[in-house]
Amino acid sequence: xxxxxxxxxxxxxxxxKQTLHQYSAPAAEALIERHPNGDIRCxxxxxxxxxxxxxxxxxxxxxxxxxxxxxxxxxxGALACDPIEKKPFFHVLPGSDALTFGMLxxxxxxxxxxxxxxxxxxxxxxxxxxxxxxxxxxxxxxxIENGAPVVASSYNEPLIxxxxxxxxxxxxxxxxxxxxxxxxxxxxxxxxxxIRPYVEAYKVDLKTFSDKT
Ligand code: SF4
Numbered sequence: 034x035x036x037x038x039x040x041x042x043x044x045x046x047x048x049x050k051q052t053l054h055q056y057s058a059p060a061a062e063a064l065i066e067r068h069p070n071g072d073i074r075c076x077x078x079x080x081x082x083x084x085x086x087x088x089x090x091x092x093x094x095x096x097x098x099x100x101x102x103x104x105x106x107x108x109x110g111a112l113a114c115d116p117i118e119k120k121p122f123f124h125v126l127p128g129s130d131a132l133t134f135g136m137l138x139x140x141x142x143x144x145x146x147x148x149x150x151x152x153x154x155x156x157x158x159x160x161x162x163x164x165x166x167x168x169x170x171x172x173x174x175x176x177i178e179n180g181a182p183v184v185a186s187s188y189n190e191p192l193i194x195x196x197x198x199x200x201x202x203x204x205x206x207x208x209x210x211x212x213x214x215x216x217x218x219x220x221x222x223x224x225x226x227x228i229r230p231y232v233e234a235y236k237v238d239l240k241t242f243s244d245k246t
Contacts, residue, residue: 042158049155053094053137056164058106060095061196063227071100076223078140078192092193093155094138106197108164109172110151111135111188114179120215125234126183131213132176135188136197137164141217143240152189169204176210183234187215192224202231 066074071086075095082090084097095104117131139152146152153160176184184205186198191214202212211233218237240246 045158046155050093052164053105054096054103056105056108056166057096057103058196060102060104061199061227064195064223065102067100071097073097073100073102075102076221077104077195078190078224079219079221080140081221090140092138092140092190094136094193104196105136105138105194106200107168108136108166109134110137110154110162110164111148112165112167112172112175114176114181117183117185120185120187120213120236122213122234122236125213126211129183130179130181131183131185132172132179132181133185133187133215134167134172134201135186135191136194137162137189138193139190140193140219141190141240143246145241145246148188169201172201173204173208173210176205177208181210183211183213185213185215185234190217190219192216192220195224195228199228199231202228206231 064077073084075082075084075090080091084090084102086097086100089096095102112134114130114132117125117129120131135151137151137154150160151162154162184201191198205212212231213234214232215236
């Protein structure tokens with residue numbers, strides 16, 4: 034028999050997923066491969082999941098609904114305007130601020146993650162963060178109002194939310210801002226080609242000094 038705690042966690046996860054489904058849009062065709070039986074191969078990160086109808090990818094935020102892959106869009110799970118040296122970038126507009134946004138979920142599950150509350154929200158009931166609806170224009174307005182010449186995607190893994198980041202970056206670049214990724218580097222040629230026209234600075238975190246992790 035499942036314990037009360039397990040049942041409560043299942044309910045919490047179900048309600049969280051229903052909320053996140055409201056913040057979703059169809060995946061970019063450049064980042065998927067459709068199969069005749071409805072399965073979809075996702076190329077947004079190096080896991081290259083084959084996502085079957087009714088299932089999620091490893092990241093749990095990209096999901097196959099009746100042969101359509103839906104992906105995060107139109108919200109933030111974390112948002113801050115802080116020095117670009119915190120990203121850290123040391124040779125991209127030194128001394129300036131970066132408006133930095135992140136979403137929920139991650140393709141990794143590192144026990145030492147500094148952003149556990151957002152990155153592991155779909156895996157750990159103790160990780161709780163709010164999802165707030167935003168448009169690209171609102172995020173770019175915020176960057177400009179705060180004097181930040183850079184917009185960055187960080188906190189969770191940005192590769193798994195690349196469609197949303199690119200939509201934000203298109204507006205940011207049209208208004209003269211620079212755009213950045215702070216990533217674990219678990220990419221694919223397809224996702225790098227997809228973001229390349231919009232991302233001017235890309236940092237890969239060194240996650241560990243241990244071979245095991
Ligand atoms: S982003 Fe990565 S983990 Fe998520 S569905 Fe695509 S390949 Fe799988």
